[in-house]
Amino acid sequence: MASLPLRHEREGVTLSPRAAYEAALRRKSIRLAVVSSLAFAAAVVIFVPMAPGWEAVRTAFFNWDLLVETFPKLLQAFLIDLMLFAWCAPAILVLALVIALMRNISSPTLFPLKVFAIFYTDLFRSVPIILTVYIVGFGIPGLGLQAPWNSPYLWGSVALTLTYSAYLAEVYRSGIESIHKSQTSAALSLGFSQGDVMRFIILPQMVSRIMPAIMNFMVSLQKDVALLSFIGPIEVLRQANVFKALYANFTPYVGAAILFLCITIPATRFSDYLIARERARRTG
Amino acid sequence: MASLPLRHEREGVTLSPRAAYEAALRRKSIRLAVVSSLAFAAAVVIFVPMAPGWEAVRTAFFNWDLLVETFPKLLQAFLIDLMLFAWCAPAILVLALVIALMRNISSPTLFPLKVFAIFYTDLFRSVPIILTVYIVGFGIPGLGLQAPWNSPYLWGSVALTLTYSAYLAEVYRSGIESIHKSQTSAALSLGFSQGDVMRFIILPQMVSRIMPAIMNFMVSLQKDVALLSFIGPIEVLRQANVFKALYANFTPYVGAAILFLCITIPATRFSDYLIARERARRTG
Amino acid sequence: AGCADGKTMTSGVLTIATGNPAYSPWVMNDAPESGEGYEAAVALELARRLGFEKSAVAWVRTSFDEAIQPGPKNFDFNLQQFSIRPERAQAIDFSDPYYLAGKALVVRKDVAERLGSDLSAEKIRDLQFGGASGQTSAIFISKVIKPTKDVLLYEDLSDVQAAMMANQAEATVVDVPTSLFLTAVRYPDGRIVGQFAKSNDETDDKFGLLFAKGSPLKDCANKALADMKADGTLANLEATWLNKKAGIPVIDLGK
């Protein structure tokens, strides 16, 4: 069903009765949203503290003083997360694409590549990521690499990239396969090579379809760089863990969560905005 | 491009020159695949052990005796994983669908639900899953619940379900939005309600599109039930962790990985088979 | 001096690793450099005897995983209440013990009231135990106490404590010094109801320094430790940093 357009209001023209009615409906529902959210929040704020254990739980998870005390160090550790994310994310996006393309091969001569891609996704998805981190992060440097080539940052990132790209490759694959075959036919008939069809026709259409799923990966990767802490680097979740152990209190995790929220929410909203804009341009 | 059909061979009819040529091509590529895989495996088997640290790495990760010794207990702990998976997976699939449907609402009266769904996905994706596990697993029972209602199995599963369904909801959303609007138009014009359109037209088409992505979630959930071990239950990765600490050796993780592989690979292959069959039926 | 020459990672510097964080009373205030806390004091004294003054000691932090990984280590020795266990000998080396820990049973306040003075083996086996994964106490729980309910295992002691506060675990076992610190500072609602009789077998907790497999420094350290034991230094440090164990009733689990 067509959703109600907001256009008229913005333009500030005099409203027809129809438009006025719809505007009223919209206003009413927004009021309802606000009221019901407030009511829910109020219920939580009023009733939860009445539970017998509330005081202990509050201290364990929401200790303001501890939050203030630990936050600067958490923030500092968060920079490591950002740094790891900054180089893992592009590597994952690209490697996953390569795997997905190999997975998609139909030519018999390149069949071995397809087998490799299947093997790759099966293996790295099945093996617990923690083992991959251990084997790649401890095992490979343990074979006798010297500094700087034994850096846990390096090999930890490699481990993350291997695992994440196995998962993301499958998402790409579902995106690629969701494009109707007639698009490929049309592009081929114009003389595009298989590679060009992928690059100009399939991938652009796929990306906007699977964008929410890709954002999923970015959001979760941002937190999974914490796995690297198993092999050394002290990023924000590890730092929160240290504080937790030190103070026997979970508040530092809340501090970490706040940091993550500050990145995730704007990023998700922005990607949603881009998708919506693209959709509007295409279908009106 | 049309992939080469295998049909003729199977039927055992005499081959036309064209079919014979293609069959030869296929055989050649399979040979190539086998040979190149073997070559790669051989290279690994020959060269890696020549690294100076190989002996130490081999002992740390691939200790056969230790594997044999720890495997029975790992297997036993794996049953807990399976059990947790067995009830979390359906809960996640359903809850995620509910959230995705709420996210997809366009009616202004139900707008609050949409806001809630956005809030939900933002929150539970941003908050590190470990914090969710701690807050739900320790915090809620800590409010004063008595046995059996304070069970870590219960609340740990709740935490997992909350987080995973936030992620999966976004995958559903991208699936739903990838169905062309004309399908909705057609169904509505037949008199279907919005709900029926979703149920009979959008969801069935979406599911087969995002199946690989859903399998991703199942594969990773199977291993993330390990997060429950933070609040007590001893599942296979925790058991491996215990052995690791006991023997100062990572081999038990390899044992756990083997168990995961035994489930993941058949499951993925089976879902791929179903998708391929469905696709063949639809497009030939 | 002399024994350790050329055997350290960086010449002229002794690199000692401890946990992140390091717990009291082993290291006070998570600050090993100060030399306060039993392990910090032992480490510095040992360093001195090996010829490294306080200023020549570098402290690093490692997790257990980093301590046992197969590659080169970033420390000369590592101490964070590592128990000397024969199973670990394939991967790493231990020094002789620098502390022999007794084990205490810590329970929730309400459980302590329920138990009263009845410390019979059956009563104790019926408790819901929680333990920190990978630590010797957890092994002690399952191998020696053999509780009737499945043990719950956690990341570290603070999680065990949280589980006890959440009513999910009733009891845990920790070494005696930790138990005293725990109930005095961290978890006032916890009660030490008893300590376990030593069994003089592999379930006893002997803490040792951890070395990379085949570290040449091990013999020097063992010699210094033996000296410290012989001249009473270890006992003195123990008296300074680890509270008395007196007054805790002894639990006999029988055999």
Next chain:
Amino acid sequence: MTKLSIRNLRKSFGALEVCKGISLDLAKSELICLIGGSGSGKSTLLRCLNLLEHIDDGEILLDGEDISVPGYDPERVRRRIGMVFQSYNLFPHMSVLKNLTLAQTRIRKTPPAEAKDLAMELLLRFGLADKAETYPDKLSGGQQQRVAIARALAMEPEILLLDEITSALDPELVGEVLRVVRDLKAQGITMLLATHEMGFARSVADRVAFLSGGSLLEVAPPEKIFTQPDHEQTRQFLKRVLDPI
């Protein structure tokens, strides 16, 4: 008796006004053909009538009741008004048979066996009985179009909106569709049919409506419109159309 009445209907896409105040009355069992150039707004008008597009202004009266008021239950309307789309819009995940029976069993609560009988009857009529178990992506263009028509007919609506329903059909099948349309008329079904085929319009319509650039310029019986239209514009369109080369 007026079955469907369109009053001053307006619809814009952004700055583009596609329906510029269209008014038209359809009597019960009347068949009006909508002709006009490509992009003149035929499909959009039909979509508006089925409440698939949100209209900007005007009224749509079904049996005298305004179905275009905001909040009016669109499902009730659509059960009574069937539509065949220019682009067919078959459901690709269902066999042809299922495409025809799902709405029957689900919405009209027809028993499955009955629904299947009706569907098979329609498929037989359109020469598609052997394709019942096939999926839409495996059909030729004309086969898909016939399935789309059959799907709408299976719902036995009171009003049918038909958008270019013969464009992919060979003339032989066009004849069959013409017969079907006449049958439906005889059953009292009201129809609005957008078409480019003037011959078809001429032979089937009660009245022909000429749409140009979003405005309804002229509505008249086919003989009149094809021989002596009122408007100069209509005359010119038909002149070019009937003798294009």
Next chain:
Amino acid sequence: MTKLSIRNLRKSFGALEVCKGISLDLAKSELICLIGGSGSGKSTLLRCLNLLEHIDDGEILLDGEDISVPGYDPERVRRRIGMVFQSYNLFPHMSVLKNLTLAQTRIRKTPPAEAKDLAMELLLRFGLADKAETYPDKLSGGQQQRVAIARALAMEPEILLLDEITSALDPELVGEVLRVVRDLKAQGITMLLATHEMGFARSVADRVAFLSGGSLLEVAPPEKIFTQPDHEQTRQFLKRVLDPI
């Protein structure tokens, strides 16, 4: 001079044999219209010629060279043979203009400005200049079809395979397409055109090929085929077709 030669082409989908050994020669700059009932295999034949379907048997000779041998580079063929699809298959993520220019700049290496000029010229010719920046999903059926034709023409192929290219067009535009087709013929382009519109076939074709159930029954100049076909089956088809009601 024979440009494209089809020899005994066979194609099955599973048990359904859609092309039952079709042979046909197209001379350079010849225009052959393919007629036949819905489902008779017209679209499939065209797809086979463009190597979009894997054929089971037979040969396709382009300038005497067999392009159907396994392993022959299909891109080289498709650069020379253009195709317009019955279902248009526009690229929904690109503006109309981009739909027309991408292949030019990418494959023919036309400079962007030149490609744009050619595209705009084609759009103007088809009355779509104002839709250059619009996206395909916002176009009417006829507008999409015209864009699809323009997209193929922009590649200036030697041979054009056209599948029902006038089905969504009003007669006025059909006239325009007819003019375009004649121009192309004059430029020496060879065309194979599947159509349901006998009038169109009659006025444009050099020869007409009648396809029935996957077999090519008869190929002859339009005057002959429409007045005195050799085959009884052709006669009957045309009889029903030309006087369907």
